[in-house]
Amino acid sequence: MTAHQTIEAETTTISGAEMVVRALIDQGVEVLFGYPGGAVLPIYDALFSEPRLQHVLVRHEQGATHAAEGYARSTGKPGVVLVTSGPGATNAVTGIVDALMDSIPMIVITGQVATHLIGTDAFQECDTIGITRPCTKHNYLVKDIADLPRILHEAFHIATSGRPGPVVIDIPKDVQFAKGAYQGPTEVKHAHNYAPRTKGDPGKIAEAVALIAKARKPILYTGGGVINAGPRAAELLREFAELTGAPVTSTLMGLGAFPASDSKWLGMLGMHGSFEANNAMHDCDVMVAIGARFDDRVTGRLDAFAPTSRKIHIDVDPSSIGKNVRADIGIVGDAGQVLEDMIAAWKQRNLSVDAAALKAWWTQIDAWRARNSFAYRPDTKLIKPQYAIERLYELTKDHDTYITTEVGQHQMWAAQFYKFEKPNRWMTSGGLGTMGYGLPAAVGVQMAHPDALVIDIGGDASVQMTMQEISTAVQYDLPIKIFILNNEWMGMVRQWQQLLHGERYSHSYSSSLPDFVKLAEAYGGVGFRAEHPDELDDKIREMISVKKPVIFDCRVTKEENCFPMIPSGKAHNEMIMAEEARDLGSIIDDAGKRLV
Template identity: 50%
Template sequence: MTQITGAQAIVQCLIEENATTVFGYPGGAVIDLYDELIRSPAIKHILVRHEQAAVHAADGYARVSGQVGVALLTSGPGATNGVTGIATAYLDSIPLVILTGQVPTAMIGNDAFQEVDIVGITRPCTKHNYLVKNKEDLIPTIREAFYLARTGRPGPVLVDLPKDIMKALVTPQEPAVIRLANYRPTHEPLMEHIAAACRLILEAHRPVLYVGGGVVLSDAHRELFELATKLDIPVTTTLMALGAFPGTHSLCMGMLGMHGTYTANMAVAESDLLISVGARFDDRVTGKLDSFAPRARIIHIDIDPTSISKNVKVDVPIVSDCRKALAAMNTWFNNEQQISLDREKDKHRPWFDQIRQWNEKHPLAYRDEGNEVIKPQYVVEMIDRLTNGEAIIATEVGQHQMWAAQFYRFNQPRHFLTSGGLGTMGYGFPAAIGAKMVHPDKTVIDIAGDASIQMNIQELATARQYRCPVKIAILNNRFLGMVRQWQELFYEKRYSSTEMDVAPDFVALAEAYGAVGLRATRKSEVEDVIKEALRVDNTVLMDFQISREEGVYPMVPAGKATTEMLLV
């Protein structure tokens, strides 16, 4: 069989894995691979302006498409610049393969130019990583990396590629079924656990479905909808699960946790059964642990057995892919002929009366201060209305992220991209570019803060180079907003290093890159600015100069129970 170079073999593996879009930045250690990419019309390479953005863009691509995202980085600083993006994907369980260049194998360990132990650096924030030392291992390693990234609990996998391995001649290998001795994720639920969970649901009078990002990752939204509507069970979602259940549906209580709705937090606290699907009981959700769902028995569905009973003790553990577990539960209820679904719904009516009272008492709200002041919540509501709730929304991290989560009503999965676990400022804009590469015909908007957007604002050049008409809505309060809010509430308004009074003219900066810049300083200008941004076939940056000291509410202070909310 004709031999090919290692670089050619990598390109063939990418095509074989349907990785037709790669985000990266070239350098000497990966120049051979770049030379092959330019000769491969099957793969589109997106040249970013910073390696962190390459990984975030691949992350956004993966979240929207459901496929494995790919980033290509050179050695040394190219690889280390990508670490924040890798950690972001790891904590949110996003399937990525990161290819990094490395110095030739004979020079590893000699402090060669642009050498760094990226395998050692990323070991804590990857699902797995490899250093390819033998050319015979190259093709199996690339295939294993994709398999590991997408199966079980997804996550980023890094492959470090010495320069001589990419130059070496290798023999192509036919694809084979991958079997790893110590890696056998459980996808199918045990039916006795399914039956136990279903019987608990039948016994409950105040059940709540607590839905996490695993439902999105496993494409289980249809099965979730069937279960919730079949039995009339109210639903609350984590930040990572927004859109997994329609935000406009009568059963939806919105997000729970630190900045969740009053209704969702109270319902969880008073529930007698909590059905957790694809969630990990994060501290931002639970608040004070011994006060979280104190009256509830707990069912926990998760593909990762280490997540079950890790933070909260559960009564029925179900280790399974979320979609398969929910499908099994729906089948169980369909097959139990003696069950009256109408009777089950009637049993929940007092519970829904209570939920309705909570919602009427403390709905999501904000104080309107007239036409001269732009409230950030109003901007998000207007974006929701003018896009019919159908846009793909990315966010950076901070107050704007929470306002987007609260006031944009997500009705579809894979339409909300945000850094949940790591809380990475600078994530949203490159992620939006990645999302736009998947769905060029969809509206993609990055809702940003004036501080966060500056973390990766150089990607305006990337968006312009690839004619990627993403829209950026900056909620500009000239503060590092979320930290400022904490300083206001808990540090007697000592605004230490959170004022951002020196900032670029965002409109002029957009125009300098060849994009469109728009600005609103009054409430009456907001609608027209958004309409113009949606009309223009170009990258658009909207600068909304919002009320400076607006806060995100409800808010659960650190160390408090989720029922101890600060309200508007």
């Protein structure tokens, strides 16, 4: 009898470590990301002979959490992390906070020193519960083996219900060794009566659709909550846009929920959003926010945000409604279910829009769109970063492609120039803005979608923060592509220093970058370098064809800035455009002095 068969047969008297393995299987987990250590070795021992769980050995615990985020974001399933106590847990904190900010379902199982050693400053001890309390949706310290089955199953329920988020389970080593009775997901009785509201209030839904029908300048403002609600929610969003004729914009986290090829799509809004999206948001008279939390990167100056609009806010998290921006109508519920009910209410009441007003609204939007706010000056000798993303998109759009990113200028250019038609294809760090996110996230995405083309669009500074995870990709035969826009700077830092800090470039230039091609080869991958626009297409095609991990060193212009840009503290109609920014002195004299 094998070890896993023994676990199944002895469900009444199994160890805590075996309970963890059994619970993961019962919850449908297939992949987990982790790094072993002393306080979690009993669980690793239980994993040793369990073929139904594939463990991915990362090179750093932060990599494990970001890989789990990529896995979760691209599948809709919770990502699972297994790390040891002390530094294992603290190294995971960045990814835990990242998942909390971006509403990513994640289970993080940490080892802990034995219960009698807690509080004694034992080797590799830390207060994991205290440290992670403010950065998790919920956390547990398991003190009794009798509680472990319930906690394990309860954690999955909490992480995946309502607004998703990370849950930490801290398990002391003696609890992992202890024997107890295991209970399955349907057998345990949850201690927490957590039942988030998913159906919106019918009265408020009726009020909302009536207000939308009267709108002369409506806009649908969508966020990551639409993607978290599942593929059906994205379909319903498209149907609702057709019914109302309203333009659609999105946060960074919501890209892909509405197809970029649709004529109603305005592009991303916010600090580096499109001219048409930001001006439409500023001038709208009815805003419908669906699964978005009014982040400061989106709103700009709060007292000037959509100043003449009535605001309808739909969110599964009741604490988000009215938190940053006052809602005239707040609807608590799952984005998909509320959209379904709004469509039904619209049809039942036989509502229609003001066609003449809507036509005039679209005429204005088309005038803003004609500005072509993402335009840039082409260069025949040097690769512009915008051009690199355009060519990457054109050459990969017909593949089964998933995009992850690091954080910085390249992230914004990717959001501007890579067009998404479907949800769950865009994985990026939005709320926390975590440099180093994209490479391990790509590992997680590739584990979930082994036959897909997975590309991390990175910057030369950001990608180095977790570069060691290339070793993970090589070990598990994951042919991820790391497409680096190499400008030798911390690009977004340099841009702000140029525009807002008098061109004082304090510690933002990287003077000793590695040879990324040789680095790829040293890890066992493949390296490419492109330095001229004429060679870019052929090398991208070659990169796609390689069935190994690739680092692509795309040498781009060094001082290109990302525009449009809403300076911090400014309104949506106070954007700096690329052509205006070319007169750098006037921007610093005028805007810079007021913003620093």
